[in-house]
Amino acid sequence: MKRFEFIQPTSLDEALAAWEPGAAWLGGGTNLVDLMKTGAMQPVKVIDITRLPGLAEIETLAEGGVRIGALVRNSDLANDADIASRFPMVSEALLAGASGQLRNAATVGGNLMQRTRCAYFQDPQAACNRRDPGAGCDAREAGAGQAVLGWSEICIATNPSDFCVPLAALDAIVEVRGPDGAREIPMAEFHLLPGDTPERETALSPGELIVALRLPPEAEGFAANARYLKVRDRTSYAFAMTSAAAALRIENGRIAEARLALGAVAATPWRVTEAEALLAGQTPDAALFARAAEAALAGATPSGDNAWKIDLARRTAIRALEMAAAGTPAQMPALPASPFGSTAGDLAHA
Amino acid sequence: MPDTLDPHIRFGSNSGQPATRRDGVAKVTGTATFAADNTPEGLLYAVFAPAAIARGRVTSLDTAAAEAHPGVTHVLTPQNRPPLQGDPSDKPTMFSFRFEALQDDTVRYAEQPIALVVGETLEAATEGARLLSPHYETEKPRVGIDDAEPYGFEADAFGKPANTVHGDPDAGHGSAATSLDVTYETAPQYHNAMETHAVVATWDGDHLTLDMPSQALSMSCAGFAHYFGIPAENVTVRSPYLGGGFGSKAIPTGPYVLAILAARMTGRPVKMMLTRQQMFGPVGHRGQTRQRLRLGADADGKLTVIDHEGISATSTFDTFIEPAANASQGIYAAGALRSTHRAVALDVGTPGPMRAPGEASGSAALECAMDEMAEALGMDPLDFRLKNYAETEPGTGKPYSSKALRECYAQGAERFGWAKRPLQPGQMRDEHGHLVGWGMGTAFFPCPMFMADARAALRADGTALFETSAADMGQGAWTSLAQIAADSLGLPLDKVEFRAGHSGLPDGGVAGGSGHTATAGNALHTAGGDVVRQLGEIAAADPASSLHGAGNASFVARDGRLYIDGDDSRSDAFADILSRLGNAEIAGSGSASRDPDMAKQYAMNAHGAVFAEVRIDPDLCQMRVTRLVGAFAAGRIINPRLAESQLFGGMIWGISFALHEEARHDPRRGHIVNSDLAGYHVPVNADVHGLEVISVHEDDPHVNALGIKGVGEIGITGTVGAIGNAIWHASGKRIRRFPIRVEDLIRE
Amino acid sequence: MSPSISLTLNGAKRDVALDDPRVTLLDLLRERLALPGTKKGCDRGQCGACTVLVNGRRVNSCLTLAATLDGAEITTIEGLAAGDDLHPVQAAFIENDAFQCGYCTPGQIMSAVGLIAEDRAGEDLERIREGMSGNICRCAAYHGITLAVRQATRGSAGIKKDDAA
Structure with missing residues (x-):
């Protein structure tokens, strides 16, 4: 690990003043410290923000919705009974991520800032335009397909966050403080597609710091029919191959409003408003969900040897919609949203 | 021998019991000492820089940057590496493979050590290794099984399985009513014991002490002694616990040799613990395979032939062939059997035995x-x-x-x-x-079975000490071998002190091939038997013993007493026999290997x-x-x-x-x-x-x-x-x- | 730049001078504080061998910079037993043969203690398996681990070290 200056400010103003180019904010450290070890990140200054006051609260807002401090730990948010009942897929997504230990350390703000898990990004010996603009993309050259949506020839990385997928679906708002004061960034604008500038991953300006996250009042309307589904190649402690957050507001047997976002398919959580529009006003059934999923993946193209992933993402979206239509389980948070999350019962010979 | 000895007669009550692990408390309280848990006075830390490419040459290393990093004390490269007394290509023991220890600037596989950085702290050495920022001349790597031509080889060494034919495979194919011709592939796999390979090397003159996980303590001593030009008895390996082995911790490897070299060069103890990433190269793996299986069966479902052709990947510089096709030799009663092996040389670290190779x-x-x-x-x-x-x-x-x-x-x-x-x-x-x-x-x-020796000593206080340099990598040697030992003297388990995991003890053989309990266990059993035999002789010759005169009988040890075999009416307590001897201790020894006649x-x-x-x-x-x-x-x-x-x-x-x-x-x-x-x-x-x-x-x-x-x-x-x-x-x-x-x- | 931190380490106050902010809690314990019970398996938060309790919560000590921990209360495997009385999780691990080589065991046990304190899994085997999935065991003693955690969750009296052996 490269040597760095370590400071531990005790006020937000002090922290913001301490920022300089090459500095990094340190929250739970689960991603930053790891990348400092591989050498993918080499901050000259590490600013430990965990001592900043007032950033670790979860508050219900008078106008509805909830405000979650940037330093709330993932496990505390996931296990908050109020969050689980009002925004069940947020809990479900958080608990599908990482491990109990990592969730105890990782913060809400850090989860939003999580870097891609592309092996070539993590490895400083590899060419990576995201880490080192203009260096090239070894992942693309190797044919190791990753994203299937929104990627460019410059970068094919995906965003690994589970948490961000329901946040995108629920129109979360990111509250930011920086040298120029406070501002808010809608989730849909927070993460950036690579285009020609993959090094620009978020809408944050240099020196800006996430202080909180808001889930708007409307997000509560989906509590009865909201699921996060994560497909992975071992049952737990693995990043998603594909994932989907599906939320339906069902009135009189019809979908009054739908939200759908996909994970692990693009450099950003992938909200699919086209599919949502297609679902709105309809009676939920298998054919409808298939059409919606088709629309969700309409623009998908493989970035390497991963055409199968488009198919898997489509199937994941369908299943997530089916699960949402079937209703949020009584016990939340449910077991991680694997199709095998519930105990398998007796055999039925077909 | 085994045919004439009914194991049940001499077998006591400890074996067959589900005893909990004797090392259990140490392992659940964090006091079981694994290699890298040792931190001797004056310790230096060594970290090797791994090759980022699989094939080519290192063209530059920024040694100045590494040396300038605070806390870095030494940087070893092929230019300044002190000589070894034994060549890394030598095969001093049966299970030796050529390793890379900075002989030259050639890169033969990714994660190969290309330099070693030594520092006062782990943080300094780690960053020093990173600062070397190597540059390479890269050649196109061969890493897939189709990237090189398969070749045959002579079955003249460990890792080179023979081709075997029984019956007439071609006739078997010809007579088959149903034929199958399928090809299966298996991926390269890496042992990844939870404990990465680690060593703390300490020199004292020309004596070397190694705290390191070893599945073969005595053999490791012989191997390291060869490379460092000292007698094998000058090398001590302490390996009380292995954090998993699975076949990867039996053989001297390049990283170990470099750490030992650094310790000799600096005159201070050196600790090296591989990073997880460094486990994917220099310490063995299970090579990928492609296996064609042609089976024939007659109308009745009887196999006429199993024809198994394996292609296994090895490295470009040594040969370990995953002997996959041999798996078809011993199981099914086919009319004919054929197992053939070919190799493909790839730019990977040399494979090795990995659990059920x-x-x-x-x-x-x-x-x-x-x-x-x-x-x-x-x-x-x-x-x-x-x-x-x-x-x-x-x-x-x-x-x-x-x-x-x-x-x-x-x-x-x-x-x-x-x-x-x-x-x-x-x-x-x-x-x-x-x-x-x-x-x-x-x-x-x-x-x-391999070969193992053991020592037993019955003490005057009625307890016994058993010793063999067995290795416990999780299979439970500390416990199951002690159970065998206790039975050999007819003692309860808690009366037995068992020493293992140290190369200064009698050679416990290799913890591998699923043969350790059988080999070391039989050696302990024999050592205990040697004590029983001596006790019998002493008692039979002692007029004060109730066994006096029973010189031609055989004896059985049970519950701390010696009995005449088949005659429970005459017995004498161990303690009494020993006390009449002036509380002497009776020592015995034993060894075990496969009986060639039985084999x-x-x-x-x-x-x-x-x-x-x-x-x-x-x-x-x-x-x-x-x-x-x-x-x-x-x-x-x-x-x-x-x-x-x-x-x-x-x-x-x-x-x-x-x-x-x-x-x-x-x-x-x-x-x-x-x-x-x-x-x-x-x-x-x-x-x-x-x-x-x-x-x-x-x-x-x-x-x-x-x-x-x-x-x-x-x-x-x-x-x-x-x-x-x-x-x-x-x-x-x-x-x-x-x-x-x-x-x-x-x-x- | 050279922070000194004050810790409560296994119940005892300790002032630790840190000459290097890069030192992780894991390396601090192992290399500088003579507490090598906590193990390094991957050093990247991918295996759980380094799990300790920080302020009562299980975390990966390999990803925790020591410099951030001023004032923290840390419990490692060495601090779990009360004298000769094994912690119920430790005793249950022995009884259920929940380990083989023992290398991941300190992390498994600290993780289990953390999991039980979180009170999320109860005695549901499926939830225990999920809750313990952040701790890889290459010997694959998972069957025993799951049963041990359930047994300890049910609660069992302290067992003497001598009894357990």
């Missing part, structure tokens, strides 16, 4: 091919195996020393409910709509049957093993609690082989892209359900005096095939490449 990969392919043949014949897979049950060893016709495989099939099938299995695939679903499939495979593992007469193997249930989400194609029943017959089980754990572990390695493990190479640079535990998947707790082990009773009077066969590796065999077959049975899709992945089912 050959058997795991070979059994995976064979058991799936057997399933395919059963399908082609319209037979139940278990019936097909029973139809081809080998009553004597196929090919050689030798009788088995013991073989309860039929009982394994029966008990496993009964417990699993195999009789209810529909013949056709895709017939079963659970209430969630998941596809359900059942598959099975035969488990099989040879039971070799000539009998085929010796452990057997088993594994039944797997897999559920598959028909849309998302996620697979989960929901039940795994293994029935195993492996001779005498010394400690059923620990044996069950070993078998569970092996079966879960089978899940891992079937569904998870695969090192993926970058085609351009040749390095392994997923060289960490986030990318190289092994099962986590949530992947493991419904495991059951049935221990099938087996008495084996021939395999060794104690009748022990070993259980360390057999659990993987059979399991991989059973899972592959269950996936087919659930989905109707036959995937002929391991691991079977979600995308394989989606693509099909």
Whole structure:
């Protein structure tokens, strides 16, 4: 690990003043410290923000919705009974991520800032335009397909966050403080597609710091029919191959409003408003969900040897919609949203 | 010898008991000392810089930057590395492979050490290694099995399996009514013991002390002594606990040699612990294989031939061939058998033995091919195996020393409910709509013995000390060997002090090949027997003893007393015999190895049957093993609690082989892209359900005096095939490449 | 730049001078404070061998910079037993043969203690398996681990070190 200056400010103003180019904010450290070890990140200054006051609260807002401090730990948010009942897929997504230990350390703000898990990004010996603009993309050259949506020839990385997928679906708002004061960034604008500038991953300006996250009042309307589904190649402690957050507001047997976002398919959580529009006003059934999923993946193209992933993402979206239509389980948070999350019962010979 | 000694007479009450681990408290309280837990005074830390490419040359290293980093004390490169007294290409012991220890600037595989940085702190040495910022001249790497031409080789050394033919395979093909010709592939796998390879090296003059995990302590001393030009007795290896071995911790490797060299150069103790990423190269792996299986069967379902051709990857600079095709030699009564091996030289680290080397990969392919043949014949897979049950060893016709495989099939099938299995695939679903499939495979593992020595001493206070340089890598040597030792003197377990894990003790042999308990155990048993014999002689000659005059009788030790064999009326207490001797201690010694006559007469193997249930989400194609029943017959089980754990572990390695493990190479640079535990998947707790082990009773009077066969590796065999077959049975899709992945089912 | 931190380490106050902010809690314990019970398996948060309790919560000590921990209360495997009385999780691990080589065991045990304190899994085996999935065991002692955690969750009296052996 490269040597760095370590400071531990005790006020937000002090922290913001301490920022300089090459500095990094340190929250739970689960991603930053790891990348400092591989050498993918080499901050000259590490600013430990965990001592900043007032950033670790979860508050219900008078106008509805909830405000979650940037330093709330993932496990505390996931296990908050109020969050689980009002925004069940947020809990479900958080608990599908990482491990109990990592969730105890990782913060809400850090989860939003999580870097891609592309092996070539993590490895400083590899060419990576995201880490080192203009260096090239070894992942693309190797044919190791990753994203299937929104990627460019410059970068094919995906965003690994589970948490961000329901946040995108629920129109979360990111509250930011920086040298120029406070501002808010809608989730849909927070993460950036690579285009020609993959090094620009978020809408944050240099020196800006996430202080909180808001889930708007409307997000509560989906509590009865909201699921996060994560497909992975071992049952737990693995990043998603594909994932989907599906939320339906069902009135009189019809979908009054739908939200759908996909994970692990693009450099950003992938909200699919086209599919949502297609679902709105309809009676939920298998054919409808298939059409919606088709629309969700309409623009998908493989970035390497991963055409199968488009198919898997489509199937994941369908299943997530089916699960949402079937209703949020009584016990939340449910077991991680694997199709095998519930105990398998007796055999039925077909 | 073994034939004349009834093991039951001399066998006491400790063996067969499910004692908890004697090292249990140390391991749950964090006081069990693993190699890297040692931090001697004056310690320096060494970190090697690994090659980022698989083939080429290092053209520059920024040694100035590394040396300038605060805390860095030394930087070793091929330019300034002190000489070794033995060449890294030498083979001082049977299990030696050429290693890379900065001989030159050539890069032969990714993660090869290309420099060593030594520092006052781990942080300094780590950053120093990074600051070397190597540049390379890169050649196109050969990392896939098609990247080089297969070649044949002479079976003239360890790691080079012979080709074997029994009967007339061509005639077998010709006479087959049903023929099968299928090719299976297995991925490169890396041991990844949770404890990465680690050493603390301390020199005192020309004496070297190594705290390091070792599956073969005495052999390691001989190896390191050779490279450093000192007598083997000047090397001490302390290895009380290994944090997992799985075959990777028996052999001197380049990183160890560099750390020892650094310690000699600096005159200070040096600690080196490999990073997880560095485990993917210089310390062995299971080479990838491609296996063609051609099976023939007559109209009755009898196999006319098993023809197994294996291609296995090795490195460009040494040869270890995963002997996959050998797995077809000993199991089924085919009219003819042919196993051939060829190698492909790739730009990878030299493979080595990894838990069930050959058997795991070979059994995976064979058991799936057997399933395919059963399908082609319209037979139940278990019936097909029973139809081809080998009553004597196929090919050689030798009788088995013991073989309860039929009982394994029966008990496993009964417990699993195999009789209810529909013949056709895709017939079963659970209430969630998941596809359900059942598959099975035969488990099989040879039971070799190595050579081991042991010492026993009966003390005046009635306790005993037993010593052998055995290694406990988790299989439970501290416990099961002590149980054997206690029985050899007829003492309760708590009266026995057992010393192991130190090379200064009598040679405990190799903890490998599932043969350690049998080998070291029989040596301890013999050492205890030597003490009993001496006690008998002393007592018989002592007028004060009730055994006086019984000089021609044989003696039995039980409950701290010596009895005349077959005559319980005459006995004398150990304590009394010893006290009359002036409280002397009686020392005995023993050794063990395979009886060559028995080996000539009998085929010796452990057997088993594994039944797997897999559920598959028909849309998302996620697979989960929901039940795994293994029935195993492996001779005498010394400690059923620990044996069950070993078998569970092996079966879960089978899940891992079937569904998870695969090192993926970058085609351009040749390095392994997923060289960490986030990318190289092994099962986590949530992947493991419904495991059951049935221990099938087996008495084996021939395999060794104690009748022990070993259980360390057999659990993987059979399991991989059973899972592959269950996936087919659930989905109707036959995937002929391991691991079977979600995308394989989606693509099909 | 050279922070000195004050810790409560296994119940005892300790002032630790840190000359290097790069030192992780894991390396601090192992290399500088003579507490090598906590193990390094991957050093990247991918295996759980380094799990300790920080302020009562299980975390990966390999990803925790020591400099951030001023004032923290840390419990490692060495601090779990009360004298000769094993912690119920430790005793249950021995009884259920929940380990083989023992290398991941300190992390497994600290993780289990953390999991039980979180009170999310109860005695549900499926939830225990999920809750313990952040701790890889290459020997694959998962069957015993799951049973041990359930047994300890049910609660068992302290067992003497001598009894357990």
